[in-house]
Amino acid sequence: MHDLRLGFAYLARGQRWVARHRKQFGFGLVPGLITLVLYLAALTSLALWGTDFTAWATPFADDWSTPWQGLFRGFLTAVLLALALLLAVLTFTAVTLLLGQPFYENLSEKVDRDVSPDGTAPESGLPLWRELLVSARDSLRVLARALVWAVLLFALGFVPFVGQTVVPVVGFFVTGYFLTEELTAVALQRRGVELRERLSLLRSRRTMIWGFGTPLGLAFLVPFVAVLLMPGAVAGATLMARDLLGEEIREDRADGAGHGKTLDGRPADTGSVSR
Structure with missing residues (x-):
């Protein structure tokens, strides 16, 4: 439970950081707005023509009697929309981060400099095209x-009872995990941490990752909320990445974290993160 609360604390601290740095917040909204428009257009198209697509994909049901044809195709259309919404939530962060790589890279670096005891931030040293790739x-x-x-x-959603109770809950935890991976990647890639090692780091603190990503995933179901929370989510993920690597966080910049400690008060293991 401690790690669960800690993960949510990082999410809240990230939002507070961008609230204090309004210029970074404004820049961080741009990629999210672009992605939101693209996703809303795709989901609206699916909602308008989803029934036609389902009818085209199930010609074998053309001769079914009423009401079974309508119920069957209506169910498939609802499942299609639900799956599209899940994929939109899962991919929104990745697409937004890709479109806004320069914005979020800059934001993450500023967070690092702000909370680092020596005022520095790790740099990848790669050209922009290479970072995008x-x-x-x-x-x-x-x-x-x-x-x-x-x-x-x-x-599993078709399994009676389990599909209507357990599966949605598991789905939100899974969504939260992958959202957090994408967000922490901004800070971890600058440190030269490869994907395999990033996933290993996240698995080692899975409960903290859920505390950060699961409420964020729930919030991301509301399109405009996703855009507004995105800059703070990147900032909070940067703070959490420092924790995952045992890096120090300045007390006067991180709402009470002790100098030489991570946000949960553990001594920082700075020697383990030199690259």
Whole structure:
């Protein structure tokens, strides 16, 4: 429970950080707004023509009697929309981060400089095109993992009782995990941490990751809320990345974290993160 609360605390601290740095908040809204418009257009199209698509995909039901044809195709349309919404939540962060790589990279660096005891931030040293390529590659690999989970949960959704109770809860935890991976990648990639090691770090503090990502995933179901929370989510994920690597956080910059300690008060292991 401590790690669960700690994960949520990082999410809240990230939002407070961008509230104090309004210029960074404003810049951070731009990629989210662009992604939101694209996703709303796609989801609206699916809502308008989803029934037609379902009818085209199920010609074998053309001769079914009423009401079974309508119930069957209506159910498939609802499932299709639900799956599209789940994929939108899973991929919104990755697409927004990819479109806004320069914005969020800059924001994450400023958070690092603000809370670092020596006022410095790790730099990747890679040109922008190379950073975009690495980010896109890793996002596709993470998305492939997320899709496996999405298909599995979709199939389990047909199991009576379990599909209506347990599966939605598990789905939100899975969504929160992958959202957090994408967000912490901004800070961890600058430190040269590869995807395999990032996933290992997240698994080592899974409860904290859920505390950060699960409420964020629930909030992201509301489109405009997702855009507003995105800059703070990147800031909070940067703070959490420092914790995962045992880096120090300045007391006067992180709402009570002790100098030489992570936000939960543990001594920082700075020697383990030199790269």
